[in-house]
Amino acid sequence: MRPSTYLTYHGYIENHIKPQLGKIPLNDLTTLHLQQFYKKLLAEGRVERIEAQKQPKGLSVKTVRNIHQIISSALKLAVEQRLIAHNPADGCALPKAERKEMQTLPVEQLTSFLREAKDSGVFALYYIDLTTGLRRGELLGLKWSDIDLEKGDLRVQRQIGRINSKIIEMPLKTKNAYRTLPLSADAIDVLMQQRRKTGNSEWVFPSPTGGPMSPDSVLHMLHRVLKRAGLPKVRFHDLRHTFATLALQNGVDVKTVSGMLGHFSAGFTLDTYAHVTTSAKREAAKTMGNILSGAV
Structure with missing residues (x-):
C-alpha cells in the first residue's frame, strides 16, 4: 500500500x-x-x-x-x-456513485476571475494552477526548492493533505504524479513576485503562520473570488479541467496533456476529455472538407 x-x-x-x-x-x-x-x-x-x-x-x-x-x-x-x-x-446496499459533471471557466470568464483574484491578493495561487493543471494538494505542496526560475521548470514532489485535523505533507498517489512541468515566461514573472511576498517561508503558497495552506481555505477563497467576480461556483478541481480543456482546444496533443496532468495513461486523459477531442475532430473534418471541397 x-x-x-x-x-x-x-x-x-x-x-x-x-x-x-x-x-x-x-x-x-x-x-x-x-x-x-x-x-x-x-x-x-x-x-x-x-x-x-x-x-x-x-x-x-x-x-x-x-x-x-x-x-x-x-x-x-x-x-x-x-x-x-x-x-x-x-x-450492505451502497449509495450509487454519481459522476460529478465537469465544469470549466470559459476563456471569456477567465479575465474577470483573474482580475478579482488579483484584487483579493490570491492571483499567483490560481494563475499557477491554471497554467499547470496541478491538483489542489500538489499546488499547496510546492516548495521553493521545487522551482527553478532560471530553467523555467516546476517539480511536483509532494501533496498537502489533512489527517486527524492536522495539515501534513504526503507522498503523491502514483508514480506518474511525480513530474516536472515547464513554466511560461508569464508564470515565471508571477512566481518571482510571489517569492518576494513569501519572505523566508519554504512554501510557495504559505499560510499566514508560514506553514502550508489548508486545502479547505483555498477552496473557500476560490468561491469568494468567483462570487465577487459574478461567476458561477465551480470546484477547485474544475480549474484543472479548465487547464486541460484549453490546452486540448488549442492544439496540445493528448499525450502531452496527460503527462502534465500526471495521469497514468493518455487513454485515461482521452476518456476524461472525450467531449473536447470529439469537438476537435469535428473541426478538423470540417477544415479538411473546406480545403478539399474544390477537388470534388
Missing part, C-alpha cells in the same frame, strides 16, 4: 470508523449497524473543523464507499481467521 493511501485509510478509521463502530463487539456487528452508519455519514459525517463550517455536513458518496471497502476488507479477514461466521458488510 502506498504511504499516501495508508494515511488516507488511517484518517477514515480514526475520524469515522472507530468513533461510530469501535464500541460494538465484533460478533454483535450487523448489516443494519453498517447501513445506519453509512446513512449517518452521508447526512452528517464531515469532521467538525473551522474550515468546514459552511460546507455540506455529509460525506460524499465516494468517501462512504471507500470507508465501506475498508470495513469489508477487515471483516473478510475476520471471517478467514474464524473470528466471525460471516461478513455483515456483504449484505
